Amino acid sequence: MPTERTLSIIKPDATRRNLTGKVNAVLEAAGLRIVAQKRLHLTTAQAEAFYAVHAARPFYRDLVTFMTSGPVVAQVLEGDNAVQRNRDVMGATNPAQAAEGTIRKLFAENIEANSVHGSDSAENAAAEIAFFFAGTDIVG
Ligand code: CMP
Helix, strand or coil: CCEEEEEEEECHHHHHCCCHHHHHHHHHHCCCEEEEEEEECCCHHHHHHHCHHHCCCCCHHHHHHHHCCCCEEEEEEEEECHHHHHHHHHCCCCHHHCCCCCHHHHHCCCCCCCCEEECCCHHHHHHHHHHHCCHHHCCC
């Protein structure tokens, strides 16, 4: 399995409930290494740009409002098969459908306030990592 990097975001519903450490513990227990991490408060323009792929979806404006409602923690995760590994440990987008032990099953409030984001492909991971981090910010 290739060593990969993926972009993770701990969302405002989780930072609001002081769950950053608990989310990180689940990520690390799943074999993912946090090789870059920063806490920031997204601007509306940043959230719109990050989720531009969803611009036509009915939930887009609510998603942008939610993602700017409090701090997020952007992270680069590294590990074998990191993109899929992170998606597995996050669980389904809708926490009602998420498997036991996944981050969204453990912590998410609903399909929007679902605690974490993770890149869905290696190609998108590279673009999403570059959205938040310079190469020199990432220490493997
Ligand atoms: P995320 O993996 O960050 O990708 C898009 C986000 O849109 C998703 O997680 C949810 O936070 C949010 N969202 C809100 N409603 C929906 C929906 N009906 N389907 C998919 N994503 C949704």
